[in-house]
Amino acid sequence: MPELRGRCMCGAVQFTADPPALEAGVCHCGQCSQWTGGMFINVYCADTIRLDDGAPVGSYKASEWGERLFCQECGSSLIWQTQDGQHQSASIHCFDNPSQFNLTTQIFIDRKPDCYALANATENLTEAEVFAKYAPDGDV
Numbered sequence: 001m002p003e004l005r006g007r008c009m010c011g012a013v014q015f016t017a018d019p020p021a022l023e024a025g026v027c028h029c030g031q032c033s034q035w036t037g038g039m040f041i042n043v044y045c046a047d048t049i050r051l052d053d054g055a056p057v058g059s060y061k062a063s064e065w066g067e068r069l070f071c072q073e074c075g076s077s078l079i080w081q082t083q084d085g086q087h088q089s090a091s092i093h094c095f096d097n098p099s100q101f102n103l104t105t106q107i108f109i110d111r112k113p114d115c116y117a118l119a120n121a122t123e124n125l126t127e128a129e130v131f132a133k134y135a136p137d138g139d140v
Contacts, residue, residue: 006049006094008076013055015078017090018048024092025105027080028112029127031062036077039112042089043101049079049088065135 032040056072069079
């Protein structure tokens, strides 16, 4: 796969990423909804995101194990990652061509508002299923 370039709305933060697949997921958790103003459509990038030197990135520690990165200039929501940086997911809209990604997964599906639905078929995980699968030692 080719290396992808991403950026915030104003261009002050730019980065490269090597996602393992051209796939995207949606998170409907309460934090992502508040952080993005809606669902967080993201691309899993493993641990491959490399920020350009001098990028004005802010970090908000949203839980005991996760943090959210944003542009300190324009406020764009950029990356959710584990605090050790081993799991990084970038906003699909940071990339020039969001249509290149196939939407495959929705998590926290039980937290999704009833006022909308996505048309394509996806794997759907509830909040309990997400924590059972990903939370380190059940730590929420």
